[in-house]
Amino acid sequence: MKSINADVLILGGGTAGMSAFRAARKSTDNVYLVEDHKFGTTCARVGCMPSKLLIAAADAAHHVRTADQFGVHPDGALRIDGRQVMERVRSERDRFVGFVLEDVEAFPATHRILGRARFKNEHVVVVDDHTEITAQRIVIATGSRPFIVPAWQSLGERLIVNDDVFDWETLPASVAVFGAGVIGLEIGQALHRLGVTVHVFGKDNALGGITDPVVLENALDIFRGQMDLHLDADTQVSLLPSGKGVKIDYSENGTSGSVTVDFLLAATGRKPNVDNLGLENLNIDLDARGVPKADPYTMQTSVAHIFIAGDASNQLPLLHEAADQGLIAGKNAGTFPSVTEGLRRSSISVVFSDPQIASIGLRFKEVTSQFDNCGCYAVGEVSFSNQGRSRVMGVNQGHLRIYAEHGSGRLLGAEMVGPAAEHLAHLLAWAHQQKMTVAQMLDMPFYHPVIEEGVRTALRDLSKQLRLAEDLAGECAECPGQ
DSSP states (O other): EEEEEEEEEEOOOOOOHHHHHHHHHTTTTTTEEESSSSOOHHHHHSSHHHHHHHHHHHHHHHHHGGGGGGGGSSSSSOOOOHHHHHHHHHHHHHHHHHHHHHHHTSOOOOGEEEEEEEESSSSSSEEEETTTEEOOOOOOOOEEEEEEOOOGGGGGGEEEEEETTTSSSOOOOOOEEOOOOOHHHHHHHHHHTTTOEEEEEEEEEOOOOOOOOHHHHHHHHHHHTTTTEEEEEEEEEETTTTTEEEEOOOOTTTTTEEEEEEEEEEOSOOOTTTSSSGGSSSOOOOOTTTTTTTOTTOOSSSSEEEEEOGGOOOTOOOHHHHHHHHHHHHHHHEEEEEOOOOOOOEEEEEEEESSSEEESSHHHHHHHHHTTTTOHHHHEEESSOOOOOHHHTTTOEEEEEEEEEEOOOOOEEEEEEEHHHHHHHHHHHHHHHHTTTTHHHHHHHOTTTTTTHHHHHHHHHHHOOOOGGGGSTTTTSSSTTT
């Protein structure tokens, strides 16, 4: 077995791991990167980029179907070539992966190691049966994988995850999507618009991660009008006797039914890849999911020289968050024992459905949790149903709710479903990170006619609800921002 002594060891060659590797090398050249499968990021291979390619094809089909509202009538029937759709998805996906691999290949070859890593103790990691690395500092950046209900394993090749979708050579006839979160909603709607018969199953009427009840009700109305949704169903899944499909028996709200599909797509969340790392050989504090606890500003675990970043950290499984966490963890691993807090940006989340779903800052659930003792927050809102530019474009669906603190007028967060939500979310996230007040935001320019004017309408509504500090008579003194 080969032996290596490293100043810093990075476990995982995805977004967080690559970011950590670059950051650590600014302090020392003696940095090694271990990847257990193949280099490349979840985003490029099986996540955000291939899913957006599928969505782009679906949007093109949808625009043709809805052109009649503008007096535009495409000649002939809409024809979707599943093989062409998936050929473009795979080709462009491979192109994005290629760019990532170019970055990896720029790292010194002798400092890149393929194999599965396991902790032998707090400083020693064994890679398969070929390499033992003794490291002064270690960053865990091992990513995540789809979570699959154990009972579904009996479905064999009829059980798929989003990773599998992007390797299809053509589109299937039918799919049942289990899970109505980000992945399930994005892929389910895209397949539906591409002519695949899609049934979406979920629990507790959850949809797209929305926590605001008003926004959720609006979103449920919109998406139920588009797709076959069973979002509070009890289900029983079985493989067809022929083995060529899946049967789902379900009951919901006093009614029952049954559907048969070609595939069951499991979109029930992702699991951090920390369960096979040998963490039992460390004296490290773990959370309820068995993930090392970490300071979100330094990414340092309870073992001072071990850091964690990206999806493996069980914090915010998004590419930009993984990159930021990797930068913080890698920098601190490189400069250890000097550890400093890194920049953590205002949270922003987007579901690329149509209409889009987004949140920034504190979600409604977090606002009510933090301010429940005093109730010192206000809500402003706007419906997009009659918003000028949205109506012009024929995309006038959705609702935006913005939250701010009484007294200070400080923006707390927002949730929305609606047109151009990805862009509205960026405006609001920038304002949130700058700790702007509602009054300051209303002083910013708004052009006409644009969808962003809906943000101004919601802010004006919010401004009317806010009470000034002198009017509170000390009743919000115990609130987080006071």
